[in-house]
Amino acid sequence: MALAKRIIPCLDVENGRVVKGVQFVDIRDAGDPVEVAKRYDEQGADEITFLDITATHEGRDTMVHTVEKMASQVFIPLTVGGGIRTCEDIRTMLNAGADKVSINSAAVKNPDFVREAAERFGSQCIVVAIDAKKVSQPGEPDKWEIFTHGGRKPTGIDAVEWAKKMVDLGAGEILLTSMDQDGVKNGYDIGVTRAISEAVHVPVIASGGVGNLDHLVEGCIEGKADAVLAASIFHFNEYSIPQAKEYMRQHGIEVRL
Amino acid sequence: MSNIAVIDYGMGNLHSVAKALEHVQPGVEVRVTADPELVRSADRVLLPGVGAIRDCMAEIRRLGVDAEVREAIASGKPFLGICVGYQALMEFSEENNGVDCLGEFEGRVNFFGDDLKDADGERLKVPHMGWNQVYQTQDHPLWANIEDGSRFYFVHSYYVKAKQSELVAATCNYGVDFDVAIARDNVFAVQFHPEKSQKVGLQLLQNFLNWDGRP
Numbered sequence: 140m141a142l143a144k145r146i147i148p149c150l151d152v153e154n155g156r157v158v159k160g161v162q163f164v165d166i167r168d169a170g171d172p173v174e175v176a177k178r179y180d181e182q183g184a185d186e187i188t189f190l191d192i193t194a195t196h197e198g199r200d201t202m203v204h205t206v207e208k209m210a211s212q213v214f215i216p217l218t219v220g221g222g223i224r225t226c227e228d229i230r231t232m233l234n235a236g237a238d239k240v241s242i243n244s245a246a247v248k249n250p251d252f253v254r255e256a257a258e259r260f261g262s263q264c265i266v267v268a269i270d271a272k273k274v275s276q277p278g279e280p281d282k283w284e285i286f287t288h289g290g291r292k293p294t295g296i297d298a299v300e301w302a303k304k305m306v307d308l309g310a311g312e313i314l315l316t317s318m319d320q321d322g323v324k325n326g327y328d329i330g331v332t333r334a335i336s337e338a339v340h341v342p343v344i345a346s347g348g349v350g351n352l353d354h355l356v357e358g359c360i361e362g363k364a365d366a367v368l369a370a371s372i373f374h375f376n377e378y379s380i381p382q383a384k385e386y387m388r389q390h391g392i393e394v395r396l
Numbered sequence: 397m398s399n400i401a402v403i404d405y406g407m408g409n410l411h412s413v414a415k416a417l418e419h420v421q422p423g424v425e426v427r428v429t430a431d432p433e434l435v436r437s438a439d440r441v442l443l444p445g446v447g448a449i450r451d452c453m454a455e456i457r458r459l460g461v462d463a464e465v466r467e468a469i470a471s472g473k474p475f476l477g478i479c480v481g482y483q484a485l486m487e488f489s490e491e492n493n494g495v496d497c498l499g500e501f502e503g504r505v506n507f508f509g510d511d512l513k514d515a516d517g518e519r520l521k522v523p524h525m526g527w528n529q530v531y532q533t534q535d536h537p538l539w540a541n542i543e544d545g546s547r548f549y550f551v552h553s554y555y556v557k558a559k560q561s562e563l564v565a566a567t568c569n570y571g572v573d574f575d576v577a578i579a580r581d582n583v584f585a586v587q588f589h590p591e592k593s594q595k596v597g598l599q600l601l602q603n604f605l606n607w608d609g610r611p
Contacts, residue, residue, distance in 0.1 A: 145526050214591060214592060215592055215594050340522055
């Protein structure tokens, strides 16, 4: 018996409401992130990730209340990402009840922020989110680059080297989104997932592009991910979390049932 | 109705523990505090903790939490240590080039190592993060209604090896076998996070609130 691979549903939250739509048959208000999180918790999700896509300050305050509410009702780990730029942002989210925060563009802008955050709060709560896109042409050796601004802005930074650097600075976990796959539902980019998972000693969460349960299995087995994150396949009731876990178990993956 | 002191020495998210206790027993009075008077007047005491042991121990000593812990343990009231609050009860931790801990239990806190491997030779990530199986090694009121081998949520890079194996209440395996719960009289301490371990974790906290402090 071993450590279970984690399944993490991810909710995009804007102004305190889940966006992109979440459809559970018997939920009255599908837009309330706490209700949705509770449902995933009941289904056996191993963690929850809230991604705050709010642009305004008022919206951010709403997010803090959402986290507080979730933390008093759902007793599995909660990661909050989106707009985490300062140690003050981190403290606010941890005090509200988040267990981890995910840092993305602020790390690209100032890598030292990751070190400062890890020293102050401990690596266990610092997740660095990496958005990677393949930049090598067919026939060339594989190469992936970090992109920011939702995959629009290239940085010229090599994704594998970047992941190693983030871990050296104190990241306790890497949330890797393979951008060319995201939303396309062709599965994770297994190449970059495996390259980064093998390059670092901390857990790697695979994200982006999940369209079916085989993708989750591939992420764990071929991609060597320690956790798999997905949004839409769970939101739209295509698959439930127990279904996903049962399928993974049948493929020899250790899961928490 | 219980009145519980969650000892606050500035390390980590104590909100979750407090909320989980309030959830399993609505109306329970939870005080997140380092005030010795409040800890003394509590019926039950909980010592949590996350982060680096050097910083934790420094704050524990600076705030006089070490004396509060010793007094609470000696008083016979139910006492629960969680994560670094469990490690702090040992004699010594390898973390941060070696840190002396409270020494309530004989034993050491060791690093998982950079080349940790499972039985098949597959490399294991550190920190040990996620849901792993907990094997109960003795009957205890805190294990009531919790199936042996249940998965609890862990996040740590250092593990406890207790010297007095008869006090170990549960073990786990992650490349190495290690001790994840210890019990002596009114003291129970665990490496995992019951407040983040969904049903089984809430059950353990419920058991703690029901416990009279006797094994």
